[in-house]
Amino acid sequence: METTEKNQLSGGSFIIENDTTRQIFTPEDFSEEQLMMKAAVKEFIDREVWPHKERFEKKDYELTKTLMEKAGELGFLGISVPEEYGGLGMGFVSAMLVCDYISGATGSxxxxFGAHTGIGILPITLYGTEEQKQKYLPKLSSGEWFGCYCLTEPGAGSDANSGKTKAILSADGSHYKITGQKMWISNAGFASLMIVFARIEDDKNITGFLVPYDPKNGIKLGDEENKLGIHSSSTRQVFFxxxxxxxxxxxxxR
Structure with a gap:
């Protein structure tokens, strides 16, 4: 587990607070563990990504999925996930080192990677029950499963809480039935677990649900979007x- 002895700066606090040089983090402050992670992800990018750079411009979604699986095998997908749930349990700096090298190689x-490790994994890590963490995080950390975040709707973008997707409780109280439409969903084409937001009854705020992808359970994917860039990043509508x-x-x- 990463530790630091510095009382480091946070956000834009350097603008309004008196700081010392000891509070400023520089690459020279990387720990041996962080340097090893930096070297590992650089080797992965040099070996697996750069040689296939042109394929990312040809809507090669399978290549993206394959590289995500390899990233999972190397532990990159679970870098911020606690060890007890199958992750590496490393800190923010190591996570940013991995993101830095991956984002510099290809947008797709x-x-x-960002949709999976960020909005696909972190909500469960931060807000999931113990049972949910035990059930889903090991699969998401290893790359056995991938996640997506179903929030945006045709009429609800930046004002996400105005979404129209509904969740209706069954008569016996055992389950909800979700009906609605989501759009611009990154990783939808190969996600195994969807974090879906829907409104229960007349609640003021929408609620998140963990929904395993199953086309037999009323889930339908739209076609891949024709985007100006990030061509090999899967982006689809999802219908429930x-x-x-x-x-x-x-x-x-709730």
């Missing part, structure tokens, strides 16, 4: 029609 892989989700799959508090 960077988008897939009476998709059954157990009540224990609510993420966080």
């Amino acid at each position: 892989l960077s988008t897939a 029609t009476d998709t059954k989700v157990p009540t224990e799959n609510i993420l966080g508090e």
Whole structure:
């Protein structure tokens, strides 16, 4: 586990606070563990990504998925996930080193990686129940499963809480049925677990649900979007029609 003895600066505090040089983090402050991670991800990018650079401009979604699987095998997908849930349990600096090298190579892989490790994994790490963490984080950390974050809708973008997707509780209280449409969903084409936001009854705020992808459970994917860039990053609409989700799959508090 990473540790630091410095009381480091946070955000833009350097503008309004009196700081000393001891509070400023520089590359010379990298620990041996962080330097090893830096070398490992650089080797991965040099070996697996740069030789295939042109393929990313040809909507090669399978290449992106394959490289994500390899990143999982090397531990990069679970770098911020605690060790007890199958991750490496490393800190913010190591996570940023990995993101730095991956994002500098190709936007397609960077988008897939960021969507998975950020909005695909962190909500479960931070807000999931113990059972949810035990069930999903090991698969997401290893690359056995990939995640996506279903929030945006045709009429709800920056004002995400105005989404129209509904979640209706069953008569016996055992599950919800989700119905609605999501769009611009990164990783939708190969995601195994979807974090889906829907409104329960007339709640003021929408609620998150953990929804395993199953086309037999009322989940349909739209075609891949024709984007100006990040051509090998999967981006699709997702349609839910009476998709059954157990009540224990609510993420966080209602």
